[in-house]
Amino acid sequence: NAGVTQTPKFRVLKTGQSMTLLCAQDMNHEYMYWYRQDPGMGLRLIHYSVGEGTTAKGEVPDGYNVSRLKKQNFLLGLESAAPSQTSVYFCASTAGGGELFFGEGSRLTVL
Amino acid sequence: DAKTTQPTSMDCAEGRAANLPCNHSTISGNEYVYWYRQIHSQGPQYIIHGLKNNETNEMASLIITEDRKSSTLILPHATLRDTAVYYCIVRVASGGFKTIFGAGTRLFVKA
Numbered sequence: 001n002a003g004v005t006q007t008p009k010f011r012v013l014k015t016g017q018s019m020t021l022l023c024a025q026d027m028n029h030e031y032m033y034w035y036r037q038d039p040g041m042g043l044r045l046i047h048y049s050v051g052e053g054t055t056a057k058g059e060v061p062d063g064y065n066v067s068r069l070k071k072q073n074f075l076l077g078l079e080s081a082a083p084s085q086t087s088v089y090f091c092a093s094t095a096g097g098g099e100l101f102f103g104e105g106s107r108l109t110v111l
Numbered sequence: 112d113a114k115t116t117q118p119t120s121m122d123c124a125e126g127r128a129a130n131l132p133c134n135h136s137t138i139s140g141n142e143y144v145y146w147y148r149q150i151h152s153q154g155p156q157y158i159i160h161g162l163k164n165n166e167t168n169e170m171a172s173l174i175i176t177e178d179r180k181s182s183t184l185i186l187p188h189a190t191l192r193d194t195a196v197y198y199c200i201v202r203v204a205s206g207g208f209k210t211i212f213g214a215g216t217r218l219f220v221k222a
Contacts, residue, residue, distance in 0.1 A: 004154075033210060042198065042214040043155070058209060090154055092210075100147070100210065102154030 002026055006091050006103035013081045013110045021076040021106050023091030029101070031094045032074040033058075034066060036087040037105075043090060049074055081110045115199045120217040123193075129186040131216050133199030136180040142201045144175060146184045149215070150195040158184065158197075189220045 004025045013019055023032065030051050035043040035058075045058030047066040055066045063085060065077045074093075078085060086109050092100040116134040123129040135144065143162050147155040159166055159173045161182075166173045172185040186193055198215040 043212040045209060045211055088152060099157035104154050
């Protein structure tokens with residue numbers, strides 16, 4: 001099992017460009033999350049999903065969109081990237097109870 | 112989900128027990144206490160969780176006060192590899208819902 005896989009792992013964007021981060025999990029988990037982590041800071045919840053076809057806002061949702069068309073995938077989109085979105089993005093999933101499983105992170109730089 | 116309060120940083124000597132406190136005074140009756148750690152820039156890793164009884168596994172022990180308003184994570188014999196950021200969170204166990212991380216405690220284990 002691969003667990004939680006994030007792609008890409010690194011990306012550099014120019015201000016105003018768009019991109020999509022993909023999170024894939026092979027554990028048949030219902031719940032998936034996107035977090036961002038700025039240098040020296042904790043994780044902040046962007047959006048989450050409690051099942052296929054559902055999404056909900058977290059603590060810092062502005063500037064991001066998400067989709068959960070398939071149970072195993074959770075996509076995070078930036079329509080018009082800004083330097084303030086330079087961060088490390090983590091995806092996580094859980095069956096509902098117990099532990100969260102995290103990906104290795106996607107490092108995004110917006111110039 | 113209830114919020115938690117943790118010290119920003121702590122030091123511990125190698126081989127000694129590391130005791131990491133967490134305050135969660137607004138915890139609800141159906142919320143569990145979870146602990147995760149993040150080494151360098153990796154994705155956070157689950158350590159342990161509990162409801163009201165003390166818990167122990169191969170990594171750590173979790174002590175929850177009788178009123179459940181605070182808890183302590185104990186690493187019995189800290190090693191240099193335990194240097195990491197430790198996050199205490201509270202969430203319901205059945206159903207993912209919002210899972211909010213705070214800033215965590217940065218533990219430095221010194222030789």
